[in-house]
Amino acid sequence: MSRMKEISENVIIDSWLEHFLRTPRQFNEPHEADAELIEIPGDSNHYFAITIDTVAEEITTGLYKDPYTMGWVTVMACLSDLAAVGAEPLGMVVSVSVESGRDKTFTKSIAQGMEDACRTLGIFILGGDTNITPTISLTGCAIGIVPRKKVITRCGCKPEDALFITGGVGAGNALGLVRLANMPDDYFPEESYRPVARLKEGQLLRNYATCFMDTSDGLLTTLDQLMRLNALGFIIHCDWEKILSPQVLEFCNHTKTPHWLMTAGPHGEFELLFTIPSKKENEFLSEAQSHGINPIRLGRVQQTPVVSLALPSGQRVNVDVAPLRNLLYTVEGDLKRFLKEFIAFGKKWGLEEKMNEN
Amino acid sequence: MSRMKEISENVIIDSWLEHFLRTPRQFNEPHEADAELIEIPGDSNHYFAITIDTVAEEITTGLYKDPYTMGWVTVMACLSDLAAVGAEPLGMVVSVSVESGRDKTFTKSIAQGMEDACRTLGIFILGGDTNITPTISLTGCAIGIVPRKKVITRCGCKPEDALFITGGVGAGNALGLVRLANMPDDYFPEESYRPVARLKEGQLLRNYATCFMDTSDGLLTTLDQLMRLNALGFIIHCDWEKILSPQVLEFCNHTKTPHWLMTAGPHGEFELLFTIPSKKENEFLSEAQSHGINPIRLGRVQQTPVVSLALPSGQRVNVDVAPLRNLLYTVEGDLKRFLKEFIAFGKKWGLEEKMNEN
Numbered sequence: 001m002s003r004m005k006e007i008s009e010n011v012i013i014d015s016w017l018e019h020f021l022r023t024p025r026q027f028n029e030p031h032e033a034d035a036e037l038i039e040i041p042g043d044s045n046h047y048f049a050i051t052i053d054t055v056a057e058e059i060t061t062g063l064y065k066d067p068y069t070m071g072w073v074t075v076m077a078c079l080s081d082l083a084a085v086g087a088e089p090l091g092m093v094v095s096v097s098v099e100s101g102r103d104k105t106f107t108k109s110i111a112q113g114m115e116d117a118c119r120t121l122g123i124f125i126l127g128g129d130t131n132i133t134p135t136i137s138l139t140g141c142a143i144g145i146v147p148r149k150k151v152i153t154r155c156g157c158k159p160e161d162a163l164f165i166t167g168g169v170g171a172g173n174a175l176g177l178v179r180l181a182n183m184p185d186d187y188f189p190e191e192s193y194r195p196v197a198r199l200k201e202g203q204l205l206r207n208y209a210t211c212f213m214d215t216s217d218g219l220l221t222t223l224d225q226l227m228r229l230n231a232l233g234f235i236i237h238c239d240w241e242k243i244l245s246p247q248v249l250e251f252c253n254h255t256k257t258p259h260w261l262m263t264a265g266p267h268g269e270f271e272l273l274f275t276i277p278s279k280k281e282n283e284f285l286s287e288a289q290s291h292g293i294n295p296i297r298l299g300r301v302q303q304t305p306v307v308s309l310a311l312p313s314g315q316r317v318n319v320d321v322a323p324l325r326n327l328l329y330t331v332e333g334d335l336k337r338f339l340k341e342f343i344a345f346g347k348k349w350g351l352e353e354k355m356n357e358n
Numbered sequence: 359m360s361r362m363k364e365i366s367e368n369v370i371i372d373s374w375l376e377h378f379l380r381t382p383r384q385f386n387e388p389h390e391a392d393a394e395l396i397e398i399p400g401d402s403n404h405y406f407a408i409t410i411d412t413v414a415e416e417i418t419t420g421l422y423k424d425p426y427t428m429g430w431v432t433v434m435a436c437l438s439d440l441a442a443v444g445a446e447p448l449g450m451v452v453s454v455s456v457e458s459g460r461d462k463t464f465t466k467s468i469a470q471g472m473e474d475a476c477r478t479l480g481i482f483i484l485g486g487d488t489n490i491t492p493t494i495s496l497t498g499c500a501i502g503i504v505p506r507k508k509v510i511t512r513c514g515c516k517p518e519d520a521l522f523i524t525g526g527v528g529a530g531n532a533l534g535l536v537r538l539a540n541m542p543d544d545y546f547p548e549e550s551y552r553p554v555a556r557l558k559e560g561q562l563l564r565n566y567a568t569c570f571m572d573t574s575d576g577l578l579t580t581l582d583q584l585m586r587l588n589a590l591g592f593i594i595h596c597d598w599e600k601i602l603s604p605q606v607l608e609f610c611n612h613t614k615t616p617h618w619l620m621t622a623g624p625h626g627e628f629e630l631l632f633t634i635p636s637k638k639e640n641e642f643l644s645e646a647q648s649h650g651i652n653p654i655r656l657g658r659v660q661q662t663p664v665v666s667l668a669l670p671s672g673q674r675v676n677v678d679v680a681p682l683r684n685l686l687y688t689v690e691g692d693l694k695r696f697l698k699e700f701i702a703f704g705k706k707w708g709l710e711e712k713m714n715e716n
Contacts, residue, residue: 012488015462016454019469023449023482036484038448041503043401050484052451052499056491090396091381093410095497096374100691104373111377124381126394126408130370132691133414135492139453141410141499145399333458333490 002231002305004031006322007224008329031229033153034084034214037146047151049144051081056137061335063179063267066190067106070138071113077216078142079121079197080270084214086152086206087144089199091126092118094140097133110138121199150206154229157211157275159303163234164295166201166272169219170248170262177257177265180339188251195269201293205274208284212274219243219263222273223307224321233306235316236299243296260309260351261343264324275301309351319349360589360663362389364680365582366687389587391511392442392572395504405509407502409439414495419693421537421625424548425464428496429471435574436500437479437555438628442572444510444564445502447557449484450476452498455491468496479557508564512587515569515633517661521592522653524556524630526603527577528610528620535615535623538697546609553627559651563632566642570632577601577621580631581665582679591664593674594657601654618667618709619701622682633659667709677707 004010010031017030027037027047035051055074058064064073074094082089094114098107118125123142172195174188198214205212211230215222223234240259241249248262274295276284288295299310309317323330324345331337346352362368368389375388385395385405393409413432416422422431432452440447452472456465476483481500530553532546556572563570569588573580581592598617599607606620632653634642646653657668667675681688682703689695704710 015465016469016486016488019466019473020483021473021477023484026449026482026484030485036449036451038484040398040448041446042404046400048448048501050449050451050499050501052453052485052487052497054453054455054487054489054495054497056455056489056495060492088399090398090406091384091394091408093394093408093499095410095412097412097414097495107373108377111374115377115379119379124384125378126381126384126396127388127410128374129410129412129497130374131412131414131495133493133495134418137412137414137455137489137491137495139410139412139487139497141408141451141497143406143408143501 001031002228004228007228008326027151028153032155034081035087037085037151040145045148046145047148049082049085049087049146050141051078052139052141053077053081054137054139056135059136063176064190067109068113069190069193071110072117072194074138074140075114075117076195076197076270078140079123079199080214080216082142082144083197083199083202083270084212084272085146086150086202087146088203089121089123089142089144091124092140092142093126094128094138095131096128097131097137099134099136100132121197146206152206152209152212154211154213154226157226157230157232157301158277159232159301161210161275161277161301162281163236163298163300164274164276165215165298166198166293166295168243168245168248168296169215169269169271170244171195172267172269173218173262173265174248174251176267177261180335183255187255188247192247197270198272200291201272204288204291204293205272208276208280209274210277212272215268215271215273218266218268219273220307220319220321221266221325222268224325226273227305227307231305233302233304233308234299235302235308235310237310238312243298258346258352260346264345265342266325266328317349317351359389360586362586365586366684385509386511390513392439393445395443395509403506404503405506407440407443407445407504408499409436410497410499411435411439412495412497414493417494421534422548425467426471427548427551428494429468430475430552432496432498433472433475434553434555434628436498437481437557438572438574440500440502441555441557441560441628442570442630443504444508444560445504446561447479447481447500447502449482450498450500451484452486452496453489454486455489455495457492457494458490479555504564510564510567510570512569512571512584515584515588515590515659516635517590517659519568519633519635519659520639521594521631521633521656521658523573523656524559524651524653526601526606526654527573527627527629528602528606529553530625530627531576531620531623532606532609534625535619538693541613545613546605550605555628556630558649559630562646562649562651563630566634566638567632568635570630573626573629573631576623576626577631578665578677578679579624579683580626582683584631585663585665589663591660591662591666592657593660593666593668595668596670601656616704616710618704622703623700624683624686675707675709
């Protein structure tokens with residue numbers, strides 16, 4: 001690991017973890033995996049994977065207005081963490097805290113979002129807890145199992161490994177920008193933000209990948225975290241037509257939004273970012289295709305621990321993602337300032353001048 | 359099950375569950391167990407046990423003022439649910455949502471409460487999630503395993519089974535009364551509310567008990583729920599010196615609080631209430647003693663589905679716990695009205711006239 005402490009979120013997580021004794025039965029170190037991996041007593045062939053995730057800030061800041069989205073994301077966020085360790089899910093539990101004044105239509109819609117997400121993935125809600133609280137908060141916890149021999153975490157990529165992603169990104173940040181910039185809702189309707197956890201892909205990837213992680217915090221944040229964890233860097237070929245989802249491309253064209261912004265914001269989706277040794281690339285791609293999986297080749301791992309964007313113009317720009325990841329803390333939650341300073345990174349990084357297509 | 363729908367909380371839980379498809383791999387039906395019990399693929403000898411619990415209302419209503427208590431209870435509430443299915447814990451994850459203005463001393467104290475609770479039980483926090491939210495909310499999720507052959511749930515007691523509890527109760531309700539009645543804090547200091555999950559007891563009980571459940575919602579609520587689930591009743595011998603913890607007895611004497619109130623409030627602790635077939639009673643008690651466990655005999659199971667209090671005076675009073683369990687909903691969260699109407703149940707049930715000792 002390298003320079004993990006430059007990132008406010010890592011520091012906050014560590015400030016909690018430093019109080020807690022760790023069990024020798026845990027396979028992963030802190031930050032190393034999207035889900036926690038624990039030995040199962042009496043079963044030397046599997047680990048147990050568990051993850052917990054709360055959807056609250058996305059609601060209180062007005063990012064999600066539709067209770068169906070709130071329920072959907074609560075399920076998908078947890079299952080994406082299981083996908084990102086290649087686990088087979090056993091189910092999940094949920095804790096729903098809603099305000100006392102909420103009508104039944106609202107809570108029904110949360111439940112429907114949760115259930116539809118579960119059915120999409122073929123998983124089940126096992127039980128849960130309900131509370132009445134001053135502000136809404138939805139927490140999910142999912143469990144699964146993963147064969148010990150096939151455990152892949154966020155750590156383990158090597159220079160020259162090929163870098164892939166399971167699908168086009170940007171939907172989370174498109175919705176985020178609509179909210180922050182007060183654009184009309186229909187510029188990127190909330191109901192088009194229905195990210196799906198990549199469970200099938202995760203289970204295939206554990207046979208090939210050297211590391212993987214989900215893009216729940218956005219593409220650049222994910223790359224930056226993998227860079228720090230592996231003390232290696234990445235070169236990304238900025239072929240936006242491939243990297244961004246069709247709806248996001250349309251949104252960018254319609255609103256004249258620079259493409260890079262859709263990979264840089266902190267509100268991601270649930271694609272898996274992963275690395276494959278070059279010599280296994282063909283075999284992997286052919287097996288993926290036979291399962292109907294069509295990953296996008298983003299670039300490759302490089303020795304220098306930096307995120308480099310290879311622009312369509314042929315130029316290469318090294319971007320320091322740390323100040324961008326820390327921005328929400330720097331502006332102390334002031335979302336107007338956040339948006340203004342966030343967009344300014346394009347100039348700071350020299351992206352705007354060097355990009356032909358924007 | 360019988361008349362489950364008379365209880366508002368059961369109705370609320372069902373209103374969520376009715377949206378969710380259940381997995382055929384789940385052993386327990388809704389309401390039947392303190393933790394969810396799931397088949398483990400490839401292991402026909404064990405179930406996974408999982409539970410989720412949020413501590414939020416206890417904080418926003420001012421019941422817990424000390425962040426250490428908040429952390430402590432978050433851990434203990436989850437582990438108590440595992441204890442109440444006889445599970446061996448594998449660990450837990452936590453999601454901590456705190457207000458942006460909280461200083462480090464506050465969050466450190468939450469973490470310390472969590473960690474001390476873990477060390478008390480010999481368990482570990484595996485990881486978690488952190489959020490910044492307008493109001494504080496702490497969620498824990500604990501997992502464990504339990505041998506399939508030894509699974510005991512809330513259902514299964516028989517008439518004439520002996521009714522026991524693992525320890526003296528009332529601490530949760532003593533603290534609750536101090537807060538609701540605006541008594542001075544030192545009448546029942548918050549730091550004396552440090553309930554401990556009965557893990558060791560739960561693992562012993564699975565060899566003997568016909569049903570068990572924790573007292574996290576108070577003794578009478580627990581009895582009422584078991585009554586509905588089993589369609590059987592209970593006779594409780596109201597020997598308060600045995601049933602209430604020494605500190606609670608002292609609190610009652612000091613504040614002239616009727617003893618029954620300490621068993622009736624909704625803020626319990628983490629004792630296990632359980633039933634043992636009469637013919638196994640001696641064997642159980644002798645093994646319990648050899649493990650340093652000294653359960654309290656509360657009474658017995660009766661055919662008639664009613665909770666009967668056998669008073670020290672020799673008189674017997676049947677109490678209808680439903681309106682008391684529903685009171686928080688009836689008064690729509692008005693805590694002053696709650697306290698007034700709650701205390702009035704003593705008169706309504708005729709307890710005050712019939713009790714000699716109050």
